[in-house]
Amino acid sequence: MTKxxxxxxxxxxxxxxxxxxACQMENNRLPGENYQDVLYYTDRSQPTPKLVxxxxxxxxxxxxxxxxxxxxxxxxxxxxxxxxxxxxxCIGCKYCMxxxxxxxxxxxxxxxxxxxxxxDVFPGTGDLSxxxxxxxxxxxxxxxxxxxxxxxxxxCTFCYHKISKAPKGTSxxxxxxxxxxxxxxACVRTCAPTARYFGDLDNPNSEVSRLISDRDGARLxxxxxxxxxxxxxxxxxxxxxxxxx
Amino acid sequence: MSTITNLxxxxxxxxxxxxxxxMVGVTGLVLGLLAGIGLLSGGHATFNTSSLLTxxxxxxxxxxxxxxxxxxxFVASLAMVFGLKDFYPVAKRCVWGxxxxxxxxxxxxxxxxxxxxxxxxxxPTNMAVTSPLWWMGLFYLTYAILLFWKFHLINQGDWxxxxxxxxxxxxxxxxxxxxxxxxxxxxMMAMRPFWYGPMVPVYFxxxxxxxxxxxxxxxxxxxxxxxxxxxxxxxxxAMSRQLPAIFAIVLGLVIVFTIAKTMTGLxxxxxxxxxxxxxxxSSFLFQFELWIGMxxxxxxxxxxxxxxxxxxxxAGGLVIIALFIGRYEYVVGGQLVPMFKGAWADGLxxxxxxLTEIGIVVLAVSIGxxxxxxxxxxxxxxxxxxx
Numbered sequence: 001m002t003k004x005x006x007x008x009x010x011x012x013x014x015x016x017x018x019x020x021x022a023c024q025m026e027n028n029r030l031p032g033e034n035y036q037d038v039l040y041y042t043d044r045s046q047p048t049p050k051l052v053x054x055x056x057x058x059x060x061x062x063x064x065x066x067x068x069x070x071x072x073x074x075x076x077x078x079x080x081x082x083x084x085x086x087x088x089x090c091i092g093c094k095y096c097m098x099x100x101x102x103x104x105x106x107x108x109x110x111x112x113x114x115x116x117x118x119x120d121v122f123p124g125t126g127d128l129s130x131x132x133x134x135x136x137x138x139x140x141x142x143x144x145x146x147x148x149x150x151x152x153x154x155x156c157t158f159c160y161h162k163i164s165k166a167p168k169g170t171s172x173x174x175x176x177x178x179x180x181x182x183x184x185x186a187c188v189r190t191c192a193p194t195a196r197y198f199g200d201l202d203n204p205n206s207e208v209s210r211l212i213s214d215r216d217g218a219r220l221x222x223x224x225x226x227x228x229x230x231x232x233x234x235x236x237x238x239x240x241x242x243x244x245x
Numbered sequence: 246m247s248t249i250t251n252l253x254x255x256x257x258x259x260x261x262x263x264x265x266x267x268m269v270g271v272t273g274l275v276l277g278l279l280a281g282i283g284l285l286s287g288g289h290a291t292f293n294t295s296s297l298l299t300x301x302x303x304x305x306x307x308x309x310x311x312x313x314x315x316x317x318x319f320v321a322s323l324a325m326v327f328g329l330k331d332f333y334p335v336a337k338r339c340v341w342g343x344x345x346x347x348x349x350x351x352x353x354x355x356x357x358x359x360x361x362x363x364x365x366x367x368x369p370t371n372m373a374v375t376s377p378l379w380w381m382g383l384f385y386l387t388y389a390i391l392l393f394w395k396f397h398l399i400n401q402g403d404w405x406x407x408x409x410x411x412x413x414x415x416x417x418x419x420x421x422x423x424x425x426x427x428x429x430x431x432x433m434m435a436m437r438p439f440w441y442g443p444m445v446p447v448y449f450x451x452x453x454x455x456x457x458x459x460x461x462x463x464x465x466x467x468x469x470x471x472x473x474x475x476x477x478x479x480x481x482x483a484m485s486r487q488l489p490a491i492f493a494i495v496l497g498l499v500i501v502f503t504i505a506k507t508m509t510g511l512x513x514x515x516x517x518x519x520x521x522x523x524x525x526x527s528s529f530l531f532q533f534e535l536w537i538g539m540x541x542x543x544x545x546x547x548x549x550x551x552x553x554x555x556x557x558x559x560a561g562g563l564v565i566i567a568l569f570i571g572r573y574e575y576v577v578g579g580q581l582v583p584m585f586k587g588a589w590a591d592g593l594x595x596x597x598x599x600l601t602e603i604g605i606v607v608l609a610v611s612i613g614x615x616x617x618x619x620x621x622x623x624x625x626x627x628x629x630x631x632x
Contacts, residue, residue: 033296038589052408054587072364072373089367092289092359095378097299101436103584106296109289109359117290150288151359177408224436242516242582244592 002170003081003229004158005201006188007208007217008055010234012195015053019187020194025158026186028135028147032113033106035156036187041239052236053194057187058083058104058156059228061105061222066096066105081201081229087142090153101224105155108148125227136161159185171206172199201229260472266618273611280604284356291601297590298580302598303357305576308427309456309569310350311385312449313538315424316457317343318392318417325413333486335465338626340396342460342617347389349613356605367599377429384423391416403407404630420573424449431579439510440579448502455499456568458492462561466554473554479629485552493546496564500539503571518584524593525578530570538567
């Protein structure tokens with residue numbers, strides 16, 4: 001069985017935010033509510049300051065605390081290891097947002113980060129919380145794909161609407177194979193310096209497996225026991241602790 | 246007002262307080278409904294919570310009131326489960342108070358949740374047993390049913406049948422589990438060091454008991470016009486002798502707990518605990534909570550005036566305010582450090598409840614006040630079993 005995972009090479013990431021922009025377009029994200037962000041961390045001070053660009057999608061953990069705390073099983077893990085939210089079951093208690101150590105979840109009905117509120121400009125109809133002029137054709141509430149209904153939590157789906165259509169047994173989804181490009185997650189497909197890789201973590205011959213093995217892939221916040229399926233490569237794959245400026 | 250002047254002076258003060266309570270309840274209801282209109286038109290976007298700080302004032306209010314309900318059940322159980330007969334005169338009032346505070350908590354949470362109606366079918370049909378929240382829901386539902394049942398039984402005059410005793414014990418056990426799972430909702434969150442720890446359910450247990458005791462100190466005295474000579478002999482004995490002693494002991498324990506938690510937080514190097522504790526400890530709210538809300542009432546309970554109704558009203562009121570602040574600090578404090586936002590968020594999250602959030606609390610509390618007033622007028626809350 002395929003276990004989808006991602007590898008992000010921090011030595012190659014330039015912080016261009018193309019991945020975030022592609023994700024916004026693909027998933028109709030609102031400002032300030034990006035499924036995928038390129039954060040940056042500053043650490044240490046003069047004379048040895050450090051600044052790291054840090055792409056952060058949902059980690060699609062092996063042991064997702066968000067799933068374990070969900071009182072309705074709205075958050076679930078597919079057989080292929082993708083963590084999704086079933087909007088038909090979500091009651092909007094937001095406990096998953098509390099329990100996610102990576103801060104990658106968003107509640108639909110939040111105060112807008114910028115004015116005018118885009119949702120007011122394109123008001124929703126029926127079940128949809130807003131109705132943008134462009135939206136993907138795949139509205140799939142059971143897998144948390146598309147425009148959110150009111151009162152639910154949403155998150156990165158690894159572009160489930162794309163990867164779930166990939167041919168069975170595919171080891172890697174990359175731009176290299178034109179036949180597979182349509183199935184590549186938007187952030188991976190758009191990454192200009194090819195800092196992102198997406199493939200089957202259970203397949204020893206996949207590129208993601210080889211990269212993790214050869215370059216000692218690291219997972220974030222291992223002490224929480226969540227075991228992310230997103231691995232980081234590079235000397236900077238350590239997140240500094242919180243500092244108050 | 247003419248009726249008041251025709252009554253005996255003590256009855257007049259009882260009526261005055263009762264009318265005042267009604268007025269506060271109705272005013273609160275109107276203000277709360279105005280906020281409710283804001284919620285209906287703007288939805289949860291009218292809250293000041295965000296993806297960074299998810300649970301705000303309505304959740305801390307929920308925690309405060311359901312734990313108060315727990316505490317009131319504990320006080321009622323002193324008579325009905327543990328056989329301390331002196332507490333029978335206040336037992337029915339405690340049970341009704343527990344019902345009312347539970348309702349306030351549920352309203353506050355219900356208006357905070359995105360799809361509360363959906364809960365009715367998705368929770369029972371999905372059996373998410375790994376979730377502390379699921380268990381909390383189960384136990385609080387069980388507790389609510391047993392509590393209503395117990396009140397119904399004693400309201401019918403059935404204080405001591407086998408069934409009544411059994412329902413009383415069962416509701417006591419249910420609320421122990423309920424409050425413990427509520428503690429686990431926070432205490433199991435290893436990713437939030439400010440909350441994390443196995444002692445949280447114990448902390449909730451002690452503070453819940455204190456909350457119940459403080460409500461008794463304040464509201465029962467108010468119900469009798471802040472004059473214990475208006476009470477039955479048994480009720481006056483319970484209020485003036487045992488209650489201040491139990492209140493002082495539990496308050497002392499809570500003070501120790503609060504100081505210990507603060508000292509631990511200030512000493513540790515874990516940023517999510519140290520920085521947040523520094524932030525809270527240096528705030529006016531915390532200083533008020535500790536010194537005015539806890540230490541001062543504790544000192545009052547050490548004086549000879551602890552038996553007097555006025556002292557008890559002041560002490561009970563201050564402790565209630567302190568505990569409400571404490572719940573707010575606890576719930577919000579666990580979220581003040583931005584979760585994984587890098588240098589974009591390099592300070593603690595700034596959160597002040599919005600008018601809608603405050604309105605929800607006002608609405609829930611005023612419904613509670615009116616429910617309690619209804620009970621006081623119609624349900625003979627001073628009843629006790631015949632000797």
